[in-house]
Amino acid sequence: MQEFAVVQHVLVAPDKFKGSLTAAEVASRVSAGLGVPTVELPVADGGDGTVDAVVACGFTRVTVEVTGPTGLPVPASYAWRPAGPSDSPSDSRATAVVELAEASGLRRLPGGLEPLTATSHGTGQLIADAVRRGAQRIVLGLGGSASTDGGAGMVQALGARLLDADGDDLGHGGAELRRLERIDLTGFTDLSGVEVVVASDVDNPLLGPHGAAAVYGPQKGATPEDVQVLEAALSRFAAVATQTHGLLGAVEHDDTPRAMGVAGAPGAGAAGGVGFAALAFLHAEIRPGIDYLLDLLGFGDLVEDARLVITGEGSLDEQTLRGKAPVGVAQAAAKAGVPVVAVCGRRTLSDSDLAAAGIEAAYALTDLEPDPDRCMAEAGALLERLAARIAADRL
Known part of the structure; x- marks a missing residue:
């Protein structure tokens, strides 16, 4: 032969x-x-261009209008792959790849930087759309964020109410979190049965000298005074979330208030603190961005x-x-x-x-x-x- x-x-x-x-x-x-x-x-590694790369490998692009980082509407896309046959491997679950930069990135700013008021709201809208579409797994790529809001805008878009002392909803941006008194999750999107994976290589905690405000705030236009405002705001967010929703660990107060547990987890400071919200409210797992995406795209085969x-x-x-x-x-x-x-x-x-x-x-x-x-x-x-x-x- x-x-x-x-x-x-x-x-x-x-x-x-x-x-x-x-x-x-x-x-x-x-x-x-x-x-x-x-x-x-x-x-891609989870940052800018992740949706483009995944779509080029066979996913479908889904484009919706969402709230951009300054509150203005922007068109943003995520990548979608429907579920495979019932006898297919478990990685054939209906999967959405959401890139934070698509909705809430620096490139979505219409003018100058907005360090105190920029929001991650649009990213939450993309996640909500994917859940409505039937996503069983959501891969959230973090990178290129315009905001330092701890992911507050993202969870607001998913139905959380962040309330001040008068019971009014907070507005957009990290600085608003200084007024946070209570978090109401009664209308939060049902994520039961949805696996959320954060694709990120950032290992910063939410707070402190290596945290979201101190390290990444200046890249988003924050002055030294702004960094102090954002640090206090993120600390307040972590404290209220920990005290009212039983997040891991307790809140310790000293000369510089800091939340332990989820806020101190590696990756909680990613994308202006969106990593924290993903861990705390979406019960996400943080995985190295490129490693996870290579697995998702079948590099090994x-x-x-x-x-x-x-x-x-x-x-x-x-x-x-x-x-x-x-x-x-x-x-x-x-x-x-x-x-x-x-x-x-x-x-x-x-x-x-x-x-x-x-x-x-x-x-x-x-x-x-x-x-x-x-x-x-x-x-x-x-x-x-x-x-x-x-x-x-x-x-």
């Missing part, structure tokens, strides 16, 4: 090149330049017969080493014994840094074109040239 050689594919699994190409566009351009059989798997994996992102730098997509891809590929190289716009990591992360080599657009503006404008064509170089070197 005649034997035919199995042609192994190259698995192309990049994140986006922020400001120039989506993850799907990066994968397409790399595949075009390689000239060999490929499988394209755009990836696709890498088994690959001879090379190509990953990448716009900038390979110190942030890459802190759980970003290329490192997650490299670690997952290493389990299958498949070598990994990366493409990027620019790199500041040394060869030893890359090797320690499991990446054998990196190919940067700046190797071909030193002008950063031209790299951004001509990223697609340059990527095809880089891919041809990878093919000559590696295939």
Whole structure:
């Protein structure tokens, strides 16, 4: 019997090149330049571009009008996959991938930053829409948030009432939480039977010097005085939630009030404290963003017969080493014994840094074109040239 050689594919699994190409566009351009059989798997780590990447891998885009971070309506999308047959594996449950940045991100601000009043309300509306659609699992990607409201807007959109001393509902924004007296959950969305997973690599607690206000507030326009306001507001939110709804731990008061338990959990400070609300009110589990999304997209099956994996992102730098997509891809590929190289716009990591992360080599657009503006404008064509170089070197 005649034997035919199995042609192994190259698995192309990049994140986006922020400001120039989506993850799907990066994968397409790399595949075009390689000239060999490929499988394209755009990836993301839960931040900006997560919905785009998941949709490119077969999910359906659902777009609804929600409340943006300043209270103005914005169109926002989440990714949807209906339930599979009853005899299919458990990971075929009806799944929605919600990206906070889609509804409540910095890119949704119509003008300047709004550190005290920006809200996560639209993210809660996306979750509510997915629940109405029949979601059995919701993956909430955190990153790029415009607000520092502890996820208060998100839970308000899901039916929670955050009330002041007069029994009136609080308005939008983190600063409003200083007036919080009571939380009424009688109208809260029924999430029984819905698994909520937070995809995030941030391990900050809600409060304190490493918390949401202190670390991320300035990135959202908060002055030192604003940070103090937001810290006090988030502390009040955690205290009322803990005292009235039996969250883990007790509330301790000293010179700087701080809530223990859920508020101190790693990841509670993610996305301006949305991680806290997800843990406290949605009973979510926080998972490393890229690892969870690779599992969701079936990376393990696709890498088994690959001879090379190509990953990448716009900038390979110190942030890459802190759980970003290329490192997650490299670690997952290493389990299958498949070598990994990366493409990027620019790199500041040394060869030893890359090797320690499991990446054998990196190919940067700046190797071909030193002008950063031209790299951004001509990223697609340059990527095809880089891919041809990878093919000559590696295939």
